[in-house]
Amino acid sequence: MARSHFTLAALATAAVADLDVRRAGPHGSIGAGDFDSARLSGSGGEEWIIRVPRTTRAEAQQSADLVAIRALSQGVRSRLSFGVPSYRGQAPIAETRAILYDYLAGEPLVVSEMIAGSGLPSSVGAAIAAIHSLPTSFVTDSGLTSHTPFEAMRSSASVVDRAAATGLLPAALVERWESAIQDSQLWQFQPTVINGSLEASSVLVSGDRISGILGWHELQIADPARDLAWVLGAPNDDSVDAVFDAYAAARGTSERQLRNRATLYHELDLARYLLHGSHTKNTEVVDDAVAMMSRLVDSVQQSDERPLVSGSTEALDVAGVENLLATTERHRSESA
Structure with missing residues (x-):
């Protein structure tokens, strides 16, 4: 069963101390794909994405993605004219983990x-x-x-x-x-x-x-x-x-x-x-x-x-x- 965006918002606050989540909504197709995800908004206009893998394949992909994101330092990112996801925190859930990222605008x-x-x-x-x-x-x-x-x-x-x-x-x-x-x-x-x-x-x-x-x-x-x-x-x-x-x-x-x-x-x-x-x-x-x-x-x-x-x-x-x-x-x- 797909996790609700309210559940994911609660995980986000567990992932990052003092995270001020004011709004939460679905992100992507609910119950479809390899991840449960939600888009969150803070009081100061900040936005985040939280994702929880639904399959072992997705979990492995998320772990590899996290290694790559950490490798993309600020110096490397400064050479790019577009945004790259930034890691904010994580929280355990069941036998996997939820990962919180800064939201990137665009379609x-x-x-x-x-x-x-x-x-x-x-x-x-x-x-x-x-x-x-x-x-x-x-x-x-x-x-x-x-x-x-x-x-x-x-x-x-x-x-x-x-x-x-x-x-x-x-x-x-x-x-x-x-x-x-x-x-x-x-x-x-x-x-x-x-x-x-x-x-x-x-x-x-x-x-x-x-x-x-x-x-x-x-x-x-x-x-x-x-x-x-x-x-x-x-x-x-x-x-x-x-x-x-x-x-x-x-x-x-x-x-x-x-x-x-x-x-x-x-x-x-x-x-x-x-x-x-x-x-x-x-x-x-x-x-x-x-x-x-x-x-x-x-x-x-x-x-x-x-x-x-x-x-x-x-x-x-x-x-x-x-x-x-x-x-x-x-x-x-x-x-x-």
Whole structure:
């Protein structure tokens, strides 16, 4: 049963001594998702968010998020133009704990609204570039994960191999993805600080400005293309171009294969979705994944694009991939 926001408000006062909570209300979908959460207000206009994990997966995620948030010192945060959650306190409840954070203003980004010319795609590109420009030392000093280009390639190959082992992965996608994975030039990149779990719902916007980024539980040093994969779901090529152009301008560099790897990661979400369905023995998810991959094959063949290898100068324009992955997100929410 979902905990009420009044119960969560009481936990907040236990987490922080003398916390003056005057108002409490629900935050997010009540009784849905991995967390019970509430939005709290104080007498001086302060606002907080309190969250309690509902699953062991959510508890592990919350613990990792807390480690990352503590690693993001004030000096590191000063390099960012957007807000990052700040830890305020915690209180035990049952066999887990409630965590209190400062509230970050803004609404979750909706990918379909990321229209070229609106200023939002450029803001997204600049915000991601700011994360990737952070010094790597604070990540390593905090004992967080660091991955090499070889490990990034090997991880992608593992996803393809496991998906192919189900016997349900179309041969055209096996060939396309394996060709990309075997292209050594594609994996020649400099690992950077990345959020690691970046997606539209974790980006908070106010108008055309990025006001905050949530979800830092996979903070690490790895392939910057991972944080850009979800951008391929933007409404059209112009929107995607605007993100990547702003990213390149902000970083003062242009890595030729960045977009190709981002596209590969974006497409591999379908393989992960198939694996999720197979692992949970959910035939509806498996059938859905197979249908989506079939449509992706049609899109790849009809677009007459070259493979995602070093000779390719443009990322695959799969306009339907975001629609396919929207279904993925729906099933992930339902299975949470």
